[in-house]
Amino acid sequence: MSCNKKALAALIGSIFVVSATQAMAGASAKAMADTCAGCHGTNGQSVGPATPNLAGMSEGYFIESMQGFKALPKGATHAEDARPATIMNRIAKGYSDEQIEAMGAYFASLPVYKAKVPHDPAKAKTGAEIYDKGCAKCHDEGGALPDDDAGILAGQWLPWMEFSMADFKSGHREMPKSMKKQVNKLSDAELAAVLHYFASQQ
Amino acid sequence: MANFTRRKFIQVAGGAAAASSLGFPAIVGAASKKVVIVGGGTAGATAAKYIRMADSSVDVTIVEPNEHYYTCYMSNEVLSGHRTIDSIRVSYDGLKGHGVKVVHDTVVDIDAAGKMVKTAGGQTLAYDRCIVAPGISLKDNIEGYDDAAMEAMPHAWKAGEQTVLLRKQLEAMPDGGVVLIAAPPNPFRCPPGPYERACQIAMYLQAKKPKSKVMIVDAKDKFSKKGLFTQAFDKYFKGTIEWVPGKDTGGGVVRVDAASGTLYTGDGKEHKADVANVIPAQQAGAIAIKAGLTNDSGWCPIDGRSFESTIHKGVHVIGDASISKPLPKSGYAANSEGKVAAAAVVAMLKGEEPGDPALVNTCYSIVGPNDAISVAMVYDLKEGKLSKVEGSGGLTPTDSPPEMRARDVQYAYSWYDNIVHDSFG
Numbered sequence: 001m002s003c004n005k006k007a008l009a010a011l012i013g014s015i016f017v018v019s020a021t022q023a024m025a026g027a028s029a030k031a032m033a034d035t036c037a038g039c040h041g042t043n044g045q046s047v048g049p050a051t052p053n054l055a056g057m058s059e060g061y062f063i064e065s066m067q068g069f070k071a072l073p074k075g076a077t078h079a080e081d082a083r084p085a086t087i088m089n090r091i092a093k094g095y096s097d098e099q100i101e102a103m104g105a106y107f108a109s110l111p112v113y114k115a116k117v118p119h120d121p122a123k124a125k126t127g128a129e130i131y132d133k134g135c136a137k138c139h140d141e142g143g144a145l146p147d148d149d150a151g152i153l154a155g156q157w158l159p160w161m162e163f164s165m166a167d168f169k170s171g172h173r174e175m176p177k178s179m180k181k182q183v184n185k186l187s188d189a190e191l192a193a194v195l196h197y198f199a200s201q202q
Numbered sequence: 203m204a205n206f207t208r209r210k211f212i213q214v215a216g217g218a219a220a221a222s223s224l225g226f227p228a229i230v231g232a233a234s235k236k237v238v239i240v241g242g243g244t245a246g247a248t249a250a251k252y253i254r255m256a257d258s259s260v261d262v263t264i265v266e267p268n269e270h271y272y273t274c275y276m277s278n279e280v281l282s283g284h285r286t287i288d289s290i291r292v293s294y295d296g297l298k299g300h301g302v303k304v305v306h307d308t309v310v311d312i313d314a315a316g317k318m319v320k321t322a323g324g325q326t327l328a329y330d331r332c333i334v335a336p337g338i339s340l341k342d343n344i345e346g347y348d349d350a351a352m353e354a355m356p357h358a359w360k361a362g363e364q365t366v367l368l369r370k371q372l373e374a375m376p377d378g379g380v381v382l383i384a385a386p387p388n389p390f391r392c393p394p395g396p397y398e399r400a401c402q403i404a405m406y407l408q409a410k411k412p413k414s415k416v417m418i419v420d421a422k423d424k425f426s427k428k429g430l431f432t433q434a435f436d437k438y439f440k441g442t443i444e445w446v447p448g449k450d451t452g453g454g455v456v457r458v459d460a461a462s463g464t465l466y467t468g469d470g471k472e473h474k475a476d477v478a479n480v481i482p483a484q485q486a487g488a489i490a491i492k493a494g495l496t497n498d499s500g501w502c503p504i505d506g507r508s509f510e511s512t513i514h515k516g517v518h519v520i521g522d523a524s525i526s527k528p529l530p531k532s533g534y535a536a537n538s539e540g541k542v543a544a545a546a547v548v549a550m551l552k553g554e555e556p557g558d559p560a561l562v563n564t565c566y567s568i569v570g571p572n573d574a575i576s577v578a579m580v581y582d583l584k585e586g587k588l589s590k591v592e593g594s595g596g597l598t599p600t601d602s603p604p605e606m607r608a609r610d611v612q613y614a615y616s617w618y619d620n621i622v623h624d625s626f627g
């Protein structure tokens with residue numbers, strides 16, 4: 001499974017790189033992506049403590065996230081069929097679909113970055129067992145496989161993962177059915193442990 | 203080096219060059235282009251780093267008088283005691299790691315025709331392109347605000363010693379004292395700054411000196427994020443913070459008498475304060491004015507595509523000193539402009555046209571315990587002019603829930619760590 005995913009990722013990656021370097025009107029993908037660095041770190045490698053790394057995430061996940069932010073009305077912090085946000089909705093509305101695709105391809109072309117995120121090793125150990133049973137199928141390789149289209153959770157900043165889980169639990173962010181089934185089985189302590197596991201995957 | 207021909211170089215280098223003849227043509231071919239950056243603040247540092255990341259053959263030198271940089275952003279948290287002055291001190295080691303040369307000296311002349319920069323220390327630095335990022339200088343719009351007054355009534359609008367001075371005065375102030383913030387007229391560095399400062403100082407006073415007050419005597423009748431700040435003043439600091447618009451005082455503070463600790467507003471009224479934070483009107487940094495890069499406004503007109511001065515070719519002006527409306531004079535804008543100038547300079551050194559610029563601004567203000575607000579905007583170039591992208595940007599909603607305000611405090615700290623690292627690291 002994971003080998004096939006990797007081969008597919010390599011193939012898709014090469015297509016994305018081609019599209020990322022194609023000439024387009026307006027600012028280049030890199031020029032636009034560089035404006036994110038003030039909060040998300042140089043080349044999408046966040047130094048934390050809360051804003052997520054963007055480097056290496058799949059184009060699909062980037063697009064889904066940005067379109068989710070774009071769908072969130074100004075003046076709201078959550079809405080149906082939109083990604084909850086404090087500020088990203090106001091920023092995402094500054095880009096066309098094509099520009100979002102170009103930025104997505106750019107970040108996907110960068111190597112996956114895992115930050116040295118502070119975490120609790122005991123919780124991470126508990127979380128590892130839960131991960132193996134319930135999360136690994138869609139968040140393969142400890143959450144480091146871009147082609148899962150599920151973001152990069154390995155070495156991801158813990159506060160951001162905690163905010164995201166709070167949004168999933170409150171229903172402000174929609175969970176895929178398979179995720180909902182797993183999450184509903186887990187206590188708050190178990191969910192916290194899983195997030196510490198992802199943070200530990202550096 | 204510029205006048206060395208290849209033959210002369212071989213003669214000088216002799217046998218050593220012959221021994222490494224394979225690598226030799228590359229060395230001569232890379233007669234490196236020189237960029238001199240005047241000012242090592244956020245804009246200058248970012249430009250230096252991003253030029254080197256884009257093209258490591260470019261020789262980049264920053265001339266900056268200070269050994270360390272103190273970020274203006276988050277310096278209000280030093281005033282409240284929520285962070286130390288050391289936590290906002292940044293070294294130039296990160297830039298040196300990118301191969302940027304850092305010269306601690308003061309630029310006294312920029313010869314745009316001769317493509318040379320001269321320093322107070324007697325150095326002459328030739329350049330192919332120059333980037334000027336001197337930040338702001340203070341105008342003398344407030345009578346009596348001389349060097350002595352600056353010590354007695356610190357502006358703390360350039361972080362560092364002034365920030366420490368103001369913090370010490372706040373610590374020494376008795377409970378029941380009045381802190382007066384004289385807020386400047388537009389345009390000025392960090393538009394939400396004076397009002398975040400009021401909140402930060404008020405948080406300190408409420409904890410340690412609850413009978414004290416903060417009075418903002420403004421030159422203006424409105425200000426950045428006013429609705430959100432007013433909400434915070436009412437919610438957390440009722441009876442502690444008072445904002446007085448310019449129309450009620452004849453335009454705010456116009457004169458000070460440092461010896462007696464008196465401030466005078468435009469309507470002739472006298473004000474006494476236990477701590478006075480006097481923030482004068484502003485203009486581009488002194489070297490930009492001296493080099494003739496400013497127009498009548500006191501700021502530097504630029505071409506929005508490259509940030510090249512429209513007055514002196516070959517010189518780019520970025521950060522607070524530039525006229526980059528509708529971008530504000532903020533740290534994030536300075537960082538964003540640094541990248542645009544870096545890309546333009548790298549292209550122009552190769553004889554290429556610079557591409558279209560992409561710019562963003564994001565400013566957080568921490569206005570109460572676990573409560574931060576933000577303003578954001580995306581910018582591009584339309585018909586040759588820097589413009590807001592329609593539909594983007596805006597403010598934190600006034601009714602955003604406490605949980606989201608608390609998240610924004612974490613994001614504000616993340617913003618800080620990342621922008622410092624992105625600019626200097």
